[in-house]
Amino acid sequence: MSCVYKVEALLGEGTFGIVAKCRDTKTNQAIAIKVNKSRPDVQQELDPDAPNIVKWNGFFHDGERVCLNFKLLDQCLWDYIGDRNNQGLPISKVGPILGQLTNALSHLGSVGIVHADLKPGNIVVVNRHESPVKVRLTDFGLACPASAVNPSDCVGTVGYSAPEVMLGLPYNEARSLGLVAVELATGVPLYPVENECDYLKFIIETQGQPPDHVLDSGVYTDDYFIEDNYKQQRWTFKTEEQFQYETGYPSLETLYIKLKQDDQSLFVSLIKEMLALDAHQRITPSEVLRHPFFNPGLSNRFPCTDIERPHRINLQKRETKVWIIGSIMKWACFRRPQTFFSFDKSLPVKHSCYKSKAKRKCNTHTQSIDNHTVTVDQSIAPVPDQP
Incomplete structure (x- = not known):
């Protein structure tokens, strides 16, 4: 028995493979298929029901490439x-x-x-x-x-x-x-x-x-x-x-951003x-x-005495902005608003992760693959039973 998947969108591409949103033309169900370019995927060796690891529902071969079938997530x-x-x-x-x-x-x-x-x-x-x-x-x-x-x-x-x-x-x-x-x-x-x-x-x-x-x-x-x-x-x-x-x-x-004051x-x-x-x-x-x-109950028995907390400074009456590059390690607090940039307005755009949300989407790759279909012979690699 064979099945045909129609590729609807490219979700992501890396060095060793691509992930595409596909539709099973037999069941009309949307799924994700990862196509490995040059080598088998280690995930095939993992338990598909392993905790907090994306589950694969089977695999098939497209020539020398291995294609993994995943549930489409959010x-x-x-x-x-x-x-x-x-x-x-x-x-x-x-x-x-x-x-x-x-x-x-x-x-x-x-x-x-x-x-x-x-x-x-x-x-x-x-x-x-x-x-x-x-x-x-x-x-x-x-x-x-x-x-x-x-x-x-x-x-x-x-x-x-x-x-x-x-x-x-x-x-x-x-x-x-x-x-x-x-x-x-x-x-x-x-x-x-x-x-x-x-x-x-x-x-x-x-x-x-x-x-x-x-x-x-x-x-x-x-x-x-x-x-x-x-x-x-x-x-x-x-x-x-x-x-x-x-x-x-x-x-x-060096870039500066705001850090919320309620960090624990x-x-x-x-x-x-x-x-x-x-x-x-x-x-x-x-x-x-x-x-x-x-385990908050353990905090009294094992106090974190090595943390330099900013509460030595009165944080209640003024806006405090923290140098993020040093915040986790040094808690360096400043009161110089002119030296900081708010993320959504004046933060210098110098790296792809700081560009607009549309630029940072995981599906940034645009390729003309809308009409591409993949034919799968499911008799080669049967889908494992679902729990």
Whole structure:
């Protein structure tokens, strides 16, 4: 028995595949089909009913390409945030989403899989009108067995990957999860950058430089740092002029945005542990759900004394705006309105993630495929029974 799917729209395209909205001409049901360009999808090795991972309902072959059949979900987190004018979500709503994503990463870890590209664009909302909102991790185009990870491969997306990825070191994905959580809470990326140099520069400005023992082991440390054995801190980050001379990339100006005053200290404490520069000191997904942020009753027994809170300043009688690049790590408060830019009006547009909502949609690729059809021989790959 065969079935024909008609392609209605292209939802997204990555290095290793495309995702299209299709319609089953037999049942008239809308579905999503991912077509892998050059290699099998790791997701075929996962349990289709794994928690908070997008479910696949079967697969078929189109020549040498593998096509996965998915239920069509609502929207990605970038669009979900954009629909709220990039104002960010209350911490009470960030928590459930963060918990679900932690469950997804914990499952991947239990079966020895690394996603390698965790970001809001690869997280989909099941139904934006539900409360609490349910999310699924998707796009496993870069995923691979943990045993096959090559530290010298630069994977992920700049602004969401861990610094050890750029340095060519073994990495984990807790930092990427922390950056997603920050973006949910603030409405904008913590690091709005386009290249690795700007990303490392912002990290160093806000969290300090990775320790020398970390830099010593990096395959690509020399690309960003200069070594001087006569200094106490042997590695020095290259200047903007040096990096631009070597690569041709310009540097990005520091951007400022508003940060809501109702952020909770436990959330900040968790994010700090997720963004630790040394991957060996970073909290793991299995430890995230045991943090007091998810167990408020533990906060009295395990106080977060390392947080520099801005409440030492009277925040009740004036508008306080926080430097987002340093907010999670330093809580640097300022009272200079002329130095800040509101997101929706005067924020300089220098990166694609700051462009208009229409530009940031996950389905930005426009191709003439409306009349394309795919014929599927379902006898080759039967659809598994649904729970």
